[in-house]
Amino acid sequence: MKIGILSDTHGSLAAIRKVLAAAPPVECWIHCGDFATDANTLHDITGQTVYSVCGNCDAMRGPVEAKPDCYLRLEGFKVWVTHGHQYMGETRKTDELGWWGQSLEQDIVIFGHTHVPLFSQVYGIWLLNPGSPARPREGSKAGFAVLTLNEGQMPAVEFFEV
Template identity: 30%
Template sequence: MEKRKPVKIGVVSDTHLHRPRPLPEPLANGLKGVDLIVHAGDWIHPDTAGLFEAFAPVVGVAGNNDGPDIVRRFGRRLTLEQAGVRIGVVHGDGGRLTTEERAWEAFKDDPPDVIVFGHSHIPYKGQRGNTLMFNPGSPTDKRFQPRYSFGILVLDEGRIVSAEHVFFDK
């Protein structure tokens, strides 16, 4: 039986692009060669997905700043499987709890292996039980963070090989 190659996933959130424009060069370079792109919401402009689709297939969810067209296309919550790893995706917005806690609450009844979330623009990687909690930060709207960021997940045969943030300056 032939062994499959690991799956490399680009992870982004909170792009907040009000009009389509080229992606930042470090992000574009970092997405070259990924097998899939996961976006955790706040795309803003409906054509933003097309910018990412130039690199790989795109899945994701809508965030609290996305309009009805984006909500219809992506929905507010997603569970998918890649390389035998279950991934839950949610934006993480809401009125109570921290962003990480809200992301966990969305999947607590059937926790996936990884929960990808956004909303806070704060890069985060931590464990909650057997679940990796991963927020890529934002590659275009760093707010109070020192650097822009996105993430790369590498999955293989039911395990998370790596989950790393990529930081850059404009």
């Protein structure tokens, strides 16, 4: 199963269009917040299922339908989707998400907030941040990720620049 993952689009339709132009075929999408309403745009354009959560900047835009956390079961993996800001604190320590993921008995934590791509394992939990196609930080390039999940196999991630 291939899943397109993006975060921190911050209302940029141009960034969403660049992602879609560069993306290989995927079965669904995950949007990790900022802005949660961009997930609706993604769904409207693709017609595909889009799982989304709200981020720290979503509250400034008024009420949103998306929740702060989403728990999925995909190809036998327990996947926790969150923007992450409420679990990393001001220091943006991504290791904290590994601890939370372990506490919540998840296999994979998919998050945003830092705008920096990451795929690593902490406390036995896979952490995935797709970066940002609209506002990359810390020298990273604008982009997104595609996560491949097959039951009984290790997760695989490919990062794409836009």
